[in-house]
Amino acid sequence: MRRSIPYLLLALLLAGCAAGSPAPExxxxxxxxxxxxxxxxxxxxxxxxxxxVASMIAPEKAVRVxxxxxxxxxxxxxxxxxLVQRRTYAETYDLLRSGTVDFAAVCTNVYVMGNQEFGxxxxxxxxxxxxxxxxxxxIAKSESGIESFDDLRGRRFAFTDPLSTSGRLYxxxxxxxxKTTADAFFASSVYTYSHDNSILAVVDGVVDAAAVDxxxxxxxxxxxxxxxxxxxxxxxxxxxxxxxxxxxxxxxxELHGRLQTALxxxxxxxxxxxxxxGLGADRLVILSDSAYDPxxxxxxxxxxxx
Numbered sequence: 001m002r003r004s005i006p007y008l009l010l011a012l013l014l015a016g017c018a019a020g021s022p023a024p025e026x027x028x029x030x031x032x033x034x035x036x037x038x039x040x041x042x043x044x045x046x047x048x049x050x051x052x053v054a055s056m057i058a059p060e061k062a063v064r065v066x067x068x069x070x071x072x073x074x075x076x077x078x079x080x081x082x083l084v085q086r087r088t089y090a091e092t093y094d095l096l097r098s099g100t101v102d103f104a105a106v107c108t109n110v111y112v113m114g115n116q117e118f119g120x121x122x123x124x125x126x127x128x129x130x131x132x133x134x135x136x137x138x139i140a141k142s143e144s145g146i147e148s149f150d151d152l153r154g155r156r157f158a159f160t161d162p163l164s165t166s167g168r169l170y171x172x173x174x175x176x177x178x179k180t181t182a183d184a185f186f187a188s189s190v191y192t193y194s195h196d197n198s199i200l201a202v203v204d205g206v207v208d209a210a211a212v213d214x215x216x217x218x219x220x221x222x223x224x225x226x227x228x229x230x231x232x233x234x235x236x237x238x239x240x241x242x243x244x245x246x247x248x249x250x251x252x253x254e255l256h257g258r259l260q261t262a263l264x265x266x267x268x269x270x271x272x273x274x275x276x277x278g279l280g281a282d283r284l285v286i287l288s289d290s291a292y293d294p295x296x297x298x299x300x301x302x303x304x305x306x
Contacts, residue, residue, distance in 0.1 A: 047079045049255075052104035054092035054161075065278035066105070072275055076262040087193055089163035096120060096248050103247045103259060108295045109165040111246050115289065119249040121256065122289065124263040125242040126281030128215060132291070135214040136166030136237040138174075139202055142229055146209060149174050149235045157186040158198045158210035165295050167195060170237045171211040172302045196220060203230055215242070219280040237298075241291030245284070260286070 051073075053066050063085060070081040084101055086092050093110050095101040097118050106114075114120030125132050140146035146155070149171075159182075160167020175185055182189050190207065192198045198210035199220050214236070221227045245263060247256050266272030267283040276283060 049073070049077070049079060049081045049103070049259075050101040051081055051083050052092045052095045052101040052106075053083065053085045054089045054104065054106045054110060065275070068275050068278065072266070072271060073259070073262055076265070077258055089161045093163065096246070099248055099250045101248065102251050102255075103245060105243070105245050107161070107164050107166075107243050108240055108292055109163050109169060109299065111244055112292050112295045112299065113163070114246065115292075121247050121249065122287060123245040123247050123256070123260050124284035125244040125287045125291075126215070126276075126279060127242070127283050127285045128218075128281055130282075131239075132242045132285050132287055133239040134166070134242055135239055136170035137212050137214050137217055137233050138171065138209060138235040139199070139212055139217065139231045140209040140234050141202060141205070142232045144208060146232075146234055150178075151234070152209050153185055154187050155208035156206075157182070157189045158201045158207040159189060159191050160195055160198055160211065160213075161191060161193055164211075164213075165240060165298065166213045166237070167198065167211050169295075169298045169302055173298055174235070176302055199231070209234070213243070215280055238294060240294050240298075241287050244287065 051066070051070060063083075066083055066085070070083045074081045084095065086095065089107055089110050092101075092104055092106060093114060096104055096106075096110075096114055103123060111120060111122065138149055138152075140152075146152065157171070159171065162168055172182070175182060178185070190201075192201055192210070195212045195216040198207075198212050199217060201207045202210050217233075221231075247259060251259075263284045264286070266276050
């Protein structure tokens with residue numbers, strides 16, 4: 001049985017308050033709206049640039065990080081930048097495909113799909129410790145006794161998003177290798193719609209295991225010394241090119257170049273470095289399209305639409 005859990009993070013946060021620590025910000029995934037600064041998302045002939053975000057992290061955290069990036073780009077480009085956020089990767093994909101937004105931060109599978117279907121183009125990708133790659137991780141609680149993917153048979157599992165490479169395609173490929181399905185293999189499965197929600201779902205025991213992005217998992221582990229011993233990685237994928245910033249095909253070559261330069265130059269200023277830290281990156285770099293061939297191979301292996 002598979003379902004989405006729009007109330008998951010709120011439930012986890014409320015449970016965490018029982019320990020007596022200050023209550024963290026509450027995120028209600030069922031009540032997401034476009035950002036307050038956003039107007040009706042309709043194409044027009046103004047010089048406003050529209051940036052979409054497919055939230056790989058919980059929505060309110062993503063809003064803070066990308067609003068700062070939007071302000072930086074406004075200063076660098078000399079034109080207004082409007083941030084448009086949607087709950088699912090598919091909604092962001094539709095904004096790019098329709099030309100409603102100009103550029104976006106997306107997952108790798110959204111880039112691969114959009115590049116093939118309507119000519120979505122790369123802008124820049126995050127680099128961490130000299131590597132512009134990431135892996136899909138299958139994680140479980142350290143104390144659970146789960147040591148391999150096969151130990152998850154009959155357990156509860158969290159996917160991230162139906163279009164996610166690490167949060168869906170990779171675990172689906174493991175199921176395909178075993179000639180089974182999620183419904184047959186797991187006792188139940190859910191979609192959390194962000195990688196940090198999936199991590200918290202495992203920590204709090206809402207699920208037994210989850211598939212997550214290694215960049216976000218590593219950032220979560222590094223954020224608190226107490227996190228290191230809570231979870232274990234029971235299986236991991238080969239490397240994929242990092243989740244990129246992309247530009248819609250209607251954007252001119254001139255604007256494409258200015259956007260790319262502004263993103264690459266983040267590392268040159270204290271404010272830019274602060275934004276990069278929020279993104280969990282050391283800098284942004286240009287990757288070739290071939291860096292995403294492993295994602296294409298995974299799509300082919302799974303052999304199905306989400």
